[in-house]
Amino acid sequence: MQGLIRTVIKAWAFLPYHELTNQSRKLGVTSWGLSAAIATKRSTSKHPFSSSTAETNESLQSNDDSLSKADEACAELYFTGGTAPATDILGSISVRNIEGKGLGLVTHREMRPGDLVMAVQPVAILHGPQDAMPPPDALVEHLKASWPTMTPQHRAIVRQMFVGSTTSSIIPESDPKQSTDHYAQAEPPSLTAASAAAAVDFHAVVSYNAYGDAYEDLPSLILRGGGPPRSHVGIWPHFSNLNHACAPNCVHYVVDSVMVVRAVQHIAQGSELLISYLGREDLAPRQVRQAALQSRYGFACDCARCRTEAELPEELEALLEELYDTTRHELALRFEHLASAAAAEAERLDGGGAPYDKYDDGGGAEDTVEGCVDGAGGSASGTAAAAGSGSRPAGSGLTAAEVAKRSLRNQADGFGAPIAGSRLSSLGQRLEECARRLHLALQDLHEDDEVCGDVQASNVQAGGGQQLTSAEAAAGVASPAAVTGSGRQLTRVQTAQAAAYQLLELLHLHAELAAAAAVGTGDVTIAVGTRAKATAAGALQACWHVLDAISRGSELQVFQACKLLSDALQASGYSSSSKRGDANTARRPQSPSLAPQPEVREAAALLGQSLLARYGPLRGQQLTKMTQAAIRASRGFF
Numbered sequence: 147m148q149g150l151i152r153t154v155i156k157a158w159a160f161l162p163y164h165e166l167t168n169q170s171r172k173l174g175v176t177s178w179g180l181s182a183a184i185a186t187k188r189s190t191s192k193h194p195f196s197s198s199t200a201e202t203n204e205s206l207q208s209n210d211d212s213l214s215k216a217d218e219a220c221a222e223l224y225f226t227g228g229t230a231p232a233t234d235i236l237g238s239i240s241v242r243n244i245e246g247k248g249l250g251l252v253t254h255r256e257m258r259p260g261d262l263v264m265a266v267q268p269v270a271i272l273h274g275p276q277d278a279m280p281p282p283d284a285l286v287e288h289l290k291a292s293w294p295t296m297t298p299q300h301r302a303i304v305r306q307m308f309v310g311s312t313t314s315s316i317i318p319e320s321d322p323k324q325s326t327d328h329y330a331q332a333e334p335p336s337l338t339a340a341s342a343a344a345a346v347d348f349h350a351v352v353s354y355n356a357y358g359d360a361y362e363d364l365p366s367l368i369l370r371g372g373g374p375p376r377s378h379v380g381i382w383p384h385f386s387n388l389n390h391a392c393a394p395n396c397v398h399y400v401v402d403s404v405m406v407v408r409a410v411q412h413i414a415q416g417s418e419l420l421i422s423y424l425g426r427e428d429l430a431p432r433q434v435r436q437a438a439l440q441s442r443y444g445f446a447c448d449c450a451r452c453r454t455e456a457e458l459p460e461e462l463e464a465l466l467e468e469l470y471d472t473t474r475h476e477l478a479l480r481f482e483h484l485a486s487a488a489a490a491e492a493e494r495l496d497g498g499g500a501p502y503d504k505y506d507d508g509g510g511a512e513d514t515v516e517g518c519v520d521g522a523g524g525s526a527s528g529t530a531a532a533a534g535s536g537s538r539p540a541g542s543g544l545t546a547a548e549v550a551k552r553s554l555r556n557q558a559d560g561f562g563a564p565i566a567g568s569r570l571s572s573l574g575q576r577l578e579e580c581a582r583r584l585h586l587a588l589q590d591l592h593e594d595d596e597v598c599g600d601v602q603a604s605n606v607q608a609g610g611g612q613q614l615t616s617a618e619a620a621a622g623v624a625s626p627a628a629v630t631g632s633g634r635q636l637t638r639v640q641t642a643q644a645a646a647y648q649l650l651e652l653l654h655l656h657a658e659l660a661a662a663a664a665v666g667t668g669d670v671t672i673a674v675g676t677r678a679k680a681t682a683a684g685a686l687q688a689c690w691h692v693l694d695a696i697s698r699g700s701e702l703q704v705f706q707a708c709k710l711l712s713d714a715l716q717a718s719g720y721s722s723s724s725k726r727g728d729a730n731t732a733r734r735p736q737s738p739s740l741a742p743q744p745e746v747r748e749a750a751a752l753l754g755q756s757l758l759a760r761y762g763p764l765r766g767q768q769l770t771k772m773t774q775a776a777i778r779a780s781r782g783f784f
């Protein structure tokens with residue numbers, strides 16, 4: 147279970163701009179088309195989005211070309227082992243006053259999922275081993291030590307970083323330098339490094355502005371050719387201007403040392419660009435998120451998701467909080483007990499030393515799958531091929547006993563948690579009870595929600611006329627029909643599903659273990675195993691769709707899509723590296739067909755969408771490499 151929960155640690159601050167003048171080129175913030183990009187006007191209007199249409203059109207044109215160059219540069223950075231771009235890349239964005247938030251970033255042009263917003267070098271960064279992020283205090287010391295040798299521009303940026311109050315970050319309406327560039331003022335020559343240092347509260351700068359992740363993102367791993375993954379903590383200019391939303395329209399991650407931000411929704415011209423400050427707590431109910439934001443960043447979140455969620459009936463909000471606690475504590479504990487019992491069972495079964503190695507992957511499936519998968523927006527083409535690469539049809543020639551052992555071992559590989567039958571079924575009952583309560587509560591909501599009426603209908607269809615269990619129904623309420631992902635307003639049902647995400651994830655995990663148990667113990671029929679598998683796949687899809695509504699392009703969504711694709715490939719007769727076939731495929735050996743199964747195509751398309759949102763448009767080799775790296779990383783994650 148530990149592997150399921152990866153925390154992203156992050157602190158933030160505000161950047162006041164009252165001392166800025168127009169010298170961005172001196173600051174090394176030049177970029178393709180940047181002149182219009184971080185125009186960072188100090189608005190004279192009360193309205194935060196006050197650029198004229200002509201100005202915006204101009205910036206649109208100049209930036210479209212430059213941004214595709216920027217994307218190419220990013221791709222180089224990711225895939226050829228090149229060095230990071232020497233200058234920062236900034237899209238058509240401006241700093242504006244945003245009512246109730248201080249400053250924020252807005253876009254001057256319409257953006258689509260995958261569009262690059264910025265790729266910026268850090269002012270300061272420290273790396274550490276994976277899972278051992280350097281502590282913020284170390285960054286404070288690093289900042290102090292590097293201060294004398296830091297460029298005057300970077301010193302100016304640090305001096306202007308917010309250290310505890312929003313009021314100073316409002317751009318004065320009467321500011322005569324309203325068209326000046328952001329971060330434009332280098333330090334006055336009279337200001338020595340020492341005198342400037344005396345005026346900087348380094349602790350506050352770090353605690354309000356630093357961002358860190360104990361894990362490295364995939365492109366960095368590809369870039370560095372498989373070296374040991376690293377953690378990082380650092381401070382980046384411009385990035386710190388982004389305000390928070392609980393269902394953001396941008397995603398961010400670090401490649402090597404460069405902070406990359408991309409749009410993950412269709413964003414209208416003039417809209418505010420928003421990221422999430424929360425990490426995994428994105429998947430918590432409103433009160434939990436709001437308490438975290440208030441205590442860590444000092445503001446009361448009133449984003450669209452929070453407002454919609456506030457409209458849920460009180461009893462439902464209370465239930466969501468209860469389920470959140472139950473899943474995090476009681477149920478997580480039960481999964482842990484299950485994992486230890488199952489590990490012991492696996493060891494016992496493994497005692498004979500079955501020669502698993504002889505079933506290692508042999509390669510070959512990619513030729514058959516390649517080119518058959520149409521991806522979302524063209525970006526998933528080849529995704530299935532990449533996933534199937536190096537694998538071969540599973541199951542041929544195995545006895546049922548061998549397959550059972552192998553299946554247990556596969557589960558151990560995947561989760562550190564193979565099967566312990568009776569504990570599994572009592573855990574299943576508990577989950578079923580939680581799912582039933584959620585399902586009933588959501589049903590009431592469905593009745594006065596048109597969109598969700600459609601979802602109900604699609605659930606019935608998905609069930610093939612069968613009576614769905616509560617668990618299946620609870621998972622199914624997040625069916626694709628509910629979430630178009632076009633950036634439209636979230637429905638109340640979607641916000642409730644997002645708050646119950648952990649339950650969905652456990653339903654998936656449980657169903658997957660139940661499917662493996664049906665094979666492993668041999669005391670349950672193949673039909674039961676098949677049904678459990680279908681439930682597992684449904685719950686996993688539901689997880690992906692919930693994530694698509696609230697944190698599209700997140701690493702978690704990419705990983706869930708990878709899992710979907712790996713499972714679909716395995717079910718259709720391909721293994722994907724460490725995951726091998728199970729009893730069902732063994733009893734009904736399949737040859738890889740030329741046309742991928744619909745499940746494979748669908749899963750590849752979902753992975754393509756997630757990759758597109760997070761990493762932008764990838765082609766050919768890039769997509770193949772990224773897909774393979776994502777699948778490898780996702781195995782380590784679950």
Ligand SMILES: C[S@@+](CC[C@H](N)C(=O)[O-])C[C@H]1O[C@@H](n2cnc3c(N)ncnc32)[C@H](O)[C@@H]1O
Nearest residue numbers: 159160161247248249315386387389390443445
């Ligand atoms: C990294 S800064 C973002 C830029 C900042 N707004 C400024 O004026 O420079 C983080 C701070 O912005 C404000 N903020 C961010 N998101 C907000 C939101 N959704 N609502 C209100 N304030 C927000 C909070 O004061 C938060 O501590």
